[in-house]
Amino acid sequence: MNRNYFHLHLVSDSTGETLIAVSRAVAAQYQGTVSIEHVYPLVRNADQLARVINEIQSAPGIVLYTLVDPTLSDELQSACAEFGAVSMSVLEPIVNLFHSYLGPAQSPRPGAQHTLNSEYFRRIEALNYTMAHDDGQGVDEFESADVVLLGVSRTSKTPTSIYLANRGVKTANLPLVPGAPIPEAIFQLNRPLVVGLLASPERIVQIRENRLLSLNVADNTPYVDRAMVSDEIAQSRRLFNERKWPMIDVTRRSIEETAASIMDLHRLHQMKFLSD
Known part of the structure; x- marks a missing residue:
């Protein structure tokens, strides 16, 4: 029926x-x-x-x-x-x-x-850490993270970070802003897995336009200009390639799928880090 x-x-x-x-x-x-x-x-x-x-x-x-x-x-x-x-x-x-x-x-x-066991408190600690290191906050403390996410605006860095935190993964994230220098501390990271998040220009523009609409802000800004967004993404991709940081295209991925890929990368990163 x-x-x-x-x-x-x-x-x-x-x-x-x-x-x-x-x-x-x-x-x-x-x-x-x-x-x-x-x-x-x-x-x-x-x-x-x-x-x-x-x-x-x-x-x-x-x-x-x-x-x-x-x-x-x-x-x-x-x-x-x-x-x-x-x-x-x-x-x-x-x-x-x-x-x-x-x-x-x-x-x-x-x-x-x-039950309130060590695993539970580990997730609470991860969530507290993640909230305190969202959107580039406390960048000098990123070395104590398990995962650091980088990406241009609207690549789902914050929701992915929170999802990972709920799995016990201490996650920090940093937005890549056109014209803004990347803190030197990012290039000195050793312990955390650094992951670059990417998305198609069309997807980023769509999300940004919806964001501006919800804020009642005019959409005739470089923030949603298709050519400039494409350049932002291209620059971020070059950065990730130069630093040999793994990249994940989130265009057609859910937060859960992105987080699952990151957790798998983190597992391999931990094995390599411990063996060095």
Whole structure:
């Protein structure tokens, strides 16, 4: 049956991030069909689950869930079967695979991946560092970064930096501004991976024009001049080539894809840095 939309119920005993990421990745394959998301985080007792079941019953659709408690999981599955909503435990196949290899988990806990452990505090430290070293701030401290991003205005340096920080990667970034000298400290960097971000002139102009429009600023400036933008990008490319810094063209990449490429480059950079 073809549908223009469907209800997607995401039931989690934690934050729901896993369900959101998985479901959106699949839903994106169905162009022309819109998922109406209903997210129910922190469902950990029967009363909370009862409220969720009532909402699912009023708008049946696809139900995905991550519930560690087998009693809650069974109750949700039975309720969905009663009123014709298809349901699936997203983690169960993976849990079964781990179980077959490692044996049963010692202590199944809802939201165990979000405990305040060293990894969590590492991400917080990375985020604090990244916010303090955004847009060229504290350039003399860039040596303590894991990654340094360079690029002309509107090459997604800041959102990419924040995404990397949420993965525990301390990231600094510096805009390349026409006529402005690059701080000498950038050329002295040793520990961080330096990555150049590029995009097509058309893409940069489009983003800059939208930016000026949102600010109610006239668009007859060199900032959005096609020829000058092309020259900016060409100069940045020459710089990256001269310094042998890896380059990533973000024209058709999402922030997530760009960050994944950078993390892979960072892994190789760390291996080389440690072996030297």
